[in-house]
Amino acid sequence: MEGFDVATFKPHPKKLVVRSKIWIEDENGDVVFGSGRLRILNAVEEHGSILAASKQLNMSYRAVWGKIKATEERLGQPLLSRKAGGARGGGSELTPLGKALVERFRQLQKLTETAADNLFQDIFIDGLDYKTF
Incomplete structure (x- = not known):
């Protein structure tokens, strides 16, 4: 390999890990759902309001609302x-679609991370013979 210095290569590197990030886009390449929107919906579900969720996430109400609204528009x-609101206050809760989206995205994340970990182990860790360098 060009630029590879055998003298400085350590045959037993510290533990290596692979990281992956997934999100869902529409046909225009616009984000429909990802880890940021997952955090938003989790916070709304936990606190029962967009305002409380935005405070917990240290985001503006407008930013949180805008991401929710964009996803709703893209999903229809x-x-x-x-x-x-009013004297007793307002609030928000996840619709059945919102709950399903959260649950399925969590599943997708977990399956993707497991698959990436396994592929990384097989291809990069087990498949890379450090002694050949």
Whole structure:
């Protein structure tokens, strides 16, 4: 390999890990769902409101609302059911679609991480013979 210095290569590197990040896009390349929106919906579910979720996430209400609204528009269905404010306050909760999206994205993340870990082990760790360098 060009530029490879055998003298400085350590045959037993520290533990290596692979990282992967997934998200879902529409046909225009616009983000529909990913880890950021997952955190948003988790926070809304936990706190019962967009405002409380935005505070927990240290994001503006407008940014949180904008991401939720963009995903709803791209899916053509609501992710939250909203109650208007007033004396007793308002709130939001996940629709059945919102709950399903959260659960399935978590599944997809876990399966993707497991597959990436296994492929990395097979191809990069087990498949790379350090002694041949």
